Amino acid sequence: MAAYMIVTAVIRDREAFVSGYAPAAAQLIKQFGGEYLLRGPGGEWLEGGFGEGPSVVVSKWPDREAAKRFWDSPEYAEVKELREGLADVQVMVVDGPDLIPGSG
Numbered sequence: 001m002a003a004y005m006i007v008t009a010v011i012r013d014r015e016a017f018v019s020g021y022a023p024a025a026a027q028l029i030k031q032f033g034g035e036y037l038l039r040g041p042g043g044e045w046l047e048g049g050f051g052e053g054p055s056v057v058v059s060k061w062p063d064r065e066a067a068k069r070f071w072d073s074p075e076y077a078e079v080k081e082l083r084e085g086l087a088d089v090q091v092m093v094v095d096g097p098d099l100i101p102g103s104g
Contacts (some may be wrong), residue, residue, distance in 0.1 A: 001063060001064075001095050001096070001097070001098075001101070002060055002061065002062065002095070002096060002097065002098045003060075003062075003063050003066070003067045003093050003094065003095050003096070004037075004058055004059070004060055004061070004093065004094055005034070005057075005058070005059045005060045005061065005066040005067050005071075005091065005092070005093045005094055006056070006057075006058050006091070006092050006093075006094065007055075007057040007058075007089055007090070007091045008043070008050050008051075008054045008055070008056055008089065008090045009052070009054060009055045009056075009088065009089040009090075010050065010053070010054050010055075010087060010088045010089075011041075011055055011086060011087040012030065012085075012086055012087060012088075013085075013086045013087075014041070016086050017040070017086045017087055017090075019050070020082045020083075021079065021080075021082040021083040021086065021087075022084075024079040024082060025079050026061070026071070028070065028073070028075055028076055028079055029059055029070065031075075032061075032066065032069060032070035032073065032076075033061060033062050033066045033070075034059045034060065034061045034066070034067065034070060035059060035060050036057065036058070036059050036060075037058045037059060037060050038056060038057065038058040039055075039056075039057050039089030040055065040056050041055040041074075042055070043055065043056050043088060050088075050090055051070075051088060054066045060099070061093075063095075064093055066093055067093045068091065068093065071091075073091075
């Protein structure tokens with residue numbers, strides 16, 4: 001079953017985040033079998049919340065184990081250091097059906 005990694009982030013230094021962490025993470029996500037479905041800044045909370053104007057990233061993985069292999073990898077541990085001090089993040093992974101564009 002497919003798995004989806006959902007990230008909300010309040011980014012304090014977008015320029016540094018986008019120039020350093022983002023491209024390095026994107027390369028590893030692809031390398032580990034994931035793909036981005038959504039990368040969007042400036043979200044608006046309708047209920048609850050985690051900071052103002054969060055960015056949201058959703059990536060799709062073949063399964064939960066693939067997402068966790070990426071997350072727990074030494075390669076990603078190095079890349080994750082690039083975002084230290086730049087953003088506050090919340091990350092979760094959830095199993096779900098394979099989403100087919102236009103079917104919803």
